[in-house]
Amino acid sequence: MRIIEGRNPVTEALRSDAQIDTILVSREAAQGSLNKIIELAKLKNILVKNVDKATLDRLSQNKRHQGVIAEAMEYEYKEIDDILNYAKEKGEKPFVVILDEITDVHNLGAIIRTAECMGAHGVIIPKRRAAQVNGVVAKSSAGAIEYLPVARVTNISNTLEELKEKGLWIYGADMEGKNVYEEKFDVPVGLVIGSEGFGIGRLVKEKCDALVKIPMKGNISSLNASCAASIIIYEIVKQRGI
Numbered sequence: 101m102r103i104i105e106g107r108n109p110v111t112e113a114l115r116s117d118a119q120i121d122t123i124l125v126s127r128e129a130a131q132g133s134l135n136k137i138i139e140l141a142k143l144k145n146i147l148v149k150n151v152d153k154a155t156l157d158r159l160s161q162n163k164r165h166q167g168v169i170a171e172a173m174e175y176e177y178k179e180i181d182d183i184l185n186y187a188k189e190k191g192e193k194p195f196v197v198i199l200d201e202i203t204d205v206h207n208l209g210a211i212i213r214t215a216e217c218m219g220a221h222g223v224i225i226p227k228r229r230a231a232q233v234n235g236v237v238a239k240s241s242a243g244a245i246e247y248l249p250v251a252r253v254t255n256i257s258n259t260l261e262e263l264k265e266k267g268l269w270i271y272g273a274d275m276e277g278k279n280v281y282e283e284k285f286d287v288p289v290g291l292v293i294g295s296e297g298f299g300i301g302r303l304v305k306e307k308c309d310a311l312v313k314i315p316m317k318g319n320i321s322s323l324n325a326s327c328a329a330s331i332i333i334y335e336i337v338k339q340r341g342i
Contacts, residue, residue: 102172103235105156105165107137112243114140119173123148126156129167137168161235175233178249180259183222184266186249187288190221194268194288195336198224200256200304201295202325205231209240210326211293216244218337224251224259256292260307263290270308272300273332275322277311285336293329 101121104113113120114137123141125134127150141148156165187194197215202208208231212223231237232252238245253259260270271283272292292308294300305311314323314331323331 102174102238103159103161104170104172104238105160105162105168105235106239107134107166107168109238109241109243109246110137110168110170111140113170113172113238113246114144114146116243116246118170118246120144120146120170121173122146122171124151124156124159124169124171125149126151126153126165126167128153134168162239164239175245175250177233177252178222180224180251180253180262180266183224183249183251187221192219192221193286193340194266194290195220195340196222196224196263196268196290197329197333198256198259198263198270198290198292199226199230200292200300201226201230201298202293203229203231204296204325205234205236206240207231207296207324207326208233209237209245211329212237212241212248212250213244214326214330214333216241216248218333220248220333220337222249222251224253224256226256227252227254256301257303257307260290260292260304264307264309269310272305272308272311273313273328274300274305274308274311275313277313279315280312280332280335283310283312285339289336291329291332291336293325293332296325 268288268290
């Protein structure tokens with residue numbers, strides 16, 4: 101069972117095709133937007149239960165449930181072809197974000213949120229040594245996880261080779277690269293974002309067609325992984341005419 105918590109994530113889950121079993125609503129919470137959630141649940145014939153706040157606190161993974169939790173089926177990871185087909189259905193050149201061992205669930209959720217908002221077609225994560233989709237990721241993504249395909253793969257290096265064979269150019273975010281705004285992203289793009297502490301791994305970096313960086317002006321020489329991803333993702337979609 102997957103826990104989705106918070107008013108926005110639960111609302112977006114109800115609007116999407118997420119398989120929700122039950123909505124738990126706090127008796128003590130102010131109604132407001134909860135009424136909208138209850139109405140959406142009834143339209144989909146989803147059971148709504150009134151429970152006390154202590155029950156929600158016990159189930160909550162991040163302790164910020166805002167008075168509502170949805171109990172849903174486990175997240176269904178997609179395949180790489182699902183992501184590429186999503187781009188094809190939209191009549192757009194593929195834009196895929198590949199995460200190389202991002203371990204913080206809040207960073208994962210934030211990157212998924214930015215990718216979905218900016219029009220990327222999917223996110224790829226490794227099965228091991230990395231954050232996986234859970235309730236905290238759903239909350240951090242503000243519900244974007246319900247709309248953007250996320251694929252999980254065994255080996256990122258091999259996946260980059262597969263994406264290249266399917267016509268994508270692979271760009272890695274790395275301080276050794278050229279300034280991101282000097283690069284042209286008018287091709288199918290795979291963007292690799294490295295881990296919070298170590299960046300892109302050596303083998304993964306070797307598989308990239310080009311490296312790009314964000315030019316820095318201040319005294320601090322690096323950005324949080326999700327912040328860096330947001331800036332580069334925006335530059336890519338800006339060039340594509342957002």
